[in-house]
Structure formats: structure tokens, C-alpha cells
Amino acid sequence: MIMDRPPSAEEDRSGKPFAGDAGVLLGKMLAAIKLDVEDIYLGSVLPWRPAGGVPPTESDLAICLPFAERHIALAKPEFLLLCGEAAGYLMKKKASINKLRGRWAPLQFEDVAVNALPIFHPGFLLDYPSAKKQAWTDLQLLQSAMEASQ
Numbered sequence: 001m002i003m004d005r006p007p008s009a010e011e012d013r014s015g016k017p018f019a020g021d022a023g024v025l026l027g028k029m030l031a032a033i034k035l036d037v038e039d040i041y042l043g044s045v046l047p048w049r050p051a052g053g054v055p056p057t058e059s060d061l062a063i064c065l066p067f068a069e070r071h072i073a074l075a076k077p078e079f080l081l082l083c084g085e086a087a088g089y090l091m092k093k094k095a096s097i098n099k100l101r102g103r104w105a106p107l108q109f110e111d112v113a114v115n116a117l118p119i120f121h122p123g124f125l126l127d128y129p130s131a132k133k134q135a136w137t138d139l140q141l142l143q144s145a146m147e148a149s150q
Helices: 009-016 020-032 059-074 087-093 123-127 129-149
Strands: 003-004 042-044 079-083 105-109 112-119
Touching: 003 020, 003 059, 003 087, 009 020, 020 105, 020 123, 020 129, 042 059, 059 087, 059 112, 079 129, 087 112, 112 129, 123 129
Parallel strands: 003 042, 003 079, 079 112
Antiparallel strands: 105 112
């Protein structure tokens, strides 16, 4: 399962997480570790884009996070990728993705324990291609964990 940050304008229009160029890049990233984006549950921490594209308020998060957490509990993923700001929101940490990425975190959603890996959002990688090396390292962590669980 992969959780997206709050929707971009394109994602908000389409109603789908990881729409547009970010979704294309996500598909390529997953294909590099032999996963198909079509086989993965994609969710978002907020179902709508905050007005003006500003970061969600504490009120927005208080309203929406229980729904995102319920989605995770219902999906019961073995592994959870938290893209960009979704990591801080779902881990309930004020740290940036730069501080959170690359380290597994055990999380609990209702009765579901899940291993979560914060990673850079594909949209961020489009803007800062120099971070792709770190993203590749993170994807290899996921691939290794998946291989070890088989």
C-alpha cells in the first residue's frame, strides 16, 4: 500500500492519488523493483486539495486522518510506503521527509500492525532529480523486505 500526501491540483481534478507525471514516475519506480502500480492500493491522507494548495491545517488533519488510518486498517498491508508529507502525518511526527525517509517504522492502525517506510514523493523527485539516488536506496529497502517475507 502507498499513501500519498494531500492531492495536487491534477490529483484533485482526477480524484486519484498519484495522477499525472508523479504517477508515471511512481509506476517506473515500482517497475524497477518488479512491482506493478496497478496491483497496489493507493490512498491519500486527505481526500481533497486544501484551498489554494496550502498545507492542510491541524483541523483538516484531525478530520481526515481517522479515515486514512481506517483505509490502512481495512487494507491490512504487509508494507506501507508513506510518500512525502504523508509520512509525518501518519507517523504523527513534525519531522520533514528528509529526516524520516529510509528507515522502517512499525505503525499500528486499529488492530493492524504494519511496517511503514517513508520515501520521497515522486512529485518531489521530478522537481529535485538529485534525490533519485536516495529514492532508489529506499526502494531497495522495500524490495529486500518483500523478498525476506516470502
